[in-house]
Amino acid sequence: MGKAYNVMAATCPSRTVLHRIGARWTVFVVNALDDGPRRFTDLKAHIQGITPKVLTETLRSLEADGLISRHEYAENPPHVEYALTPLGRSLLVPLRAVRLWAEQHVPAIEAARARHEKDADDEV
Amino acid sequence: MGKAYNVMAATCPSRTVLHRIGARWTVFVVNALDDGPRRFTDLKAHIQGITPKVLTETLRSLEADGLISRHEYAENPPHVEYALTPLGRSLLVPLRAVRLWAEQHVPAIEAARARHEKDADDEV
DNA sequence: CCGGATCCAAGACGATACTG
């Protein structure tokens, strides 16, 4: 029995999964829930620059895929908490690594870009 | 001395890095170079469904960021090879994990989507 | 507090044809 799924295959269902993971804000939301449940406004404040509309869309998508859970308390004013499901926590492992990689390699990337920029100039 | 970079901050340079990593085809190209250098046509065949234009754009971006190297042999017909740089190989580690996660959790995601679909129907 | 509704802009992505 070989591998069941392969993202390199055009019609493999894993591509839709990858597409969801790769969505612009998924890595932010999943990482933001790393240290426990958070409320909507809390998430919005933590993930700087995200708009309420996009945050809502992202949360709904992740909920549909079973990566986060939404718990609504019957209070007024409203009180809603989002948390990672076990499946979401398993995704957190690679996504945390991606986040860390991005944060740790900023200087290397910027240096490469500067070098590339310079090479382009030299060719003129 | 605290952490230098934080993707949660709106203006942090790590966001541009994350944006590049998150580009639709980055994870495919980096993973495709996992087991050694490949030629353009080889990549295109391996990453099913990618168009030459998009593949070129992705390769150029990754090259500009110092993640892959492009080696051109002075032959006719043309012979060009792409390979991961050390920096690119360091990115391969988390991106390979992302790819594996996507491939391994297809059934879980599909089950969650079906459940979600059913819940939506039940509310009607 | 937690969103929903609406409108709009950008750019990513795709299809196709062509060339050194």
Add this chain to the structure above:
DNA sequence: CAGTATCGTCTTGGATCCGG
């Protein structure tokens, strides 16, 4: 073989305002 050129589409995402 390894791309370019062109064009069109179409999904994302952003801005803003409103409502339960």
